[in-house]
Amino acid sequence: MPVLTKRVITAGPATDRLPPGEFAKLLDLADGVRLNLAHASPEYVKSVLRAVRAYERDRERLIAVLLDLSGPGVRVGMTEPIRITRGSRVTFALGEKSDGSYVPVPSRAFFQTAERGDLILMLDGALTLRVEEAGPSRVVAAAETDGVISSNKAIVIKDKEYDVPSPAERDVELLRKLADVRDDVDYISASLVRSCDDVRRVRSLLGELGYESPLIAKIETKSAAERHEEIIECSDYIVIARGDLGLYYGLESLPVVQRKIASAAITRGRPVAVATQLLDSMQRSPAPTRAEVNDVFTSAAVGVDSLWLTGETSSGKYPVAAAAWLTKILARVEYDIPALPEPQDARDRFAKGLVELARDLNARILVYSVTGTLALRVAKFRPLTAVYVGTPSVRVARALALVWALQSLYLPAGDYKEGLEKLIALRGSAPFVATYGIRGGDHLIKVRFA
DSSP states (O other): OOOOSEEEEEOSHHHHTSOHHHHHHHHHTOSEEEEETTTOOHHHHHHHHHHHHHHHHHHTOOOEEEEEOOOSOOBOOEEOOEEEOTTOEEEEEESSEEOSSSEEEOOHHHHHHOOTTOEEEEGGGTEEEEEEEEOSSEEEEEESSOEEEOTTOBOEETTOOOOOOSSOHHHHHHHHHTGGGGGGOOEEEETTOOSHHHHHHHHHHHHHTTOOOOEEEEEOSHHHHHTHHHHHHTOSEEEEEHHHHHHHSOTTTHHHHHHHHHHHHHHTTOOEEEESOSSGGGGTOSSOOHHHHHHHHHHHHTTOSEEEOOHHHHTSSOHHHHHHHHHHHHTTOOOOOOOOOOOOSHHHHHHHHHHHHHHHHTOEEEEEOSSSHHHHHHHTTOOSSOEEEEESOHHHHHHHTTSTTEEEEEOOOSSHHHHHHHHHHHHOSSOEEEEEOOOSSSOOEEEEOO
């Protein structure tokens, strides 16, 4: 069975240290590259874009690049690493920069929200601190666990959300500085969204700045989880960001929340991903734990479109090994998808019919699509076979690279029929069901039997 679930790796210091040959090996094991704008400068984004596109030219294989906005949260300012030990008292002070003697927080929202007795959560919940003193520009908290606080780390107050506008000013400024490469960005993800209104505001901003990239909504707050159905409807792609979600829900509840959101997205035909701490131990170890292997397997088995490695590849010791293990596990997944969407119109029924015909004939699916719409319709009915998609648009081909089962190819052609014939010539050696984007009227389907 082909690997149907797509793989996203995160670029960072660990990938920067790889020699060119090793970086190419890493991209061989990925379908997309994520750039976290909470930690990335415009210059860094452009350098990674150049490296990925150079790989594409060398390997003749397309990779989606996505920009992950930092979102309207609160993060640590610039500071020397601050080592925290259990029982120590830690001072958070309003400011952009620190010498490491206190934690700088450049947002007043943190101080307006924190109250005595609140629990501060950092490092995906590994570091917890209890607020003892709270003022308009200074908070003192007692550490309940050990950890190291460094620049740009998120600060969450348990059971509370900050009143910060979305999109964040830092994101707006970064997007402006990246306007000259906007046509090279395949997805943009909006972090810490709380409602469909947040998604719409980010989408409006992207339009004003000339970005045409599909918009991903990251569900990582309690508000978003509670409103996941409306957010699914107004987004192009959904990510279940378990790291921050785990700060709002007990760990024992997180699998239920993850499955509920994934199922809702799949039944609505919206691409969906799971991110964070998939192979977390591989930041320090060359092999995953048995529990992590099982987590990846079960997360993929319900039919999500992609799985995202974050710290494993951005800052871990074994980025290539982590991507290799993710690929190895996904190649063995036995899919048990709880529910599929109901066809909404004739084009949906056509796409579902293609999937069922290919399944009955034990054949692969070939689609030539200018906009990618038919390919997306096919994917939402979760074919358990490779779907080869030819398109005359590089941007469409890259975007489709993160969607279930789709193997996209840049394939210029004069019209649909010529494009389909080119696709069959490239990928038609085995039994197939082949067609092109629906334009109305008579429509062609080609079938090759075993």
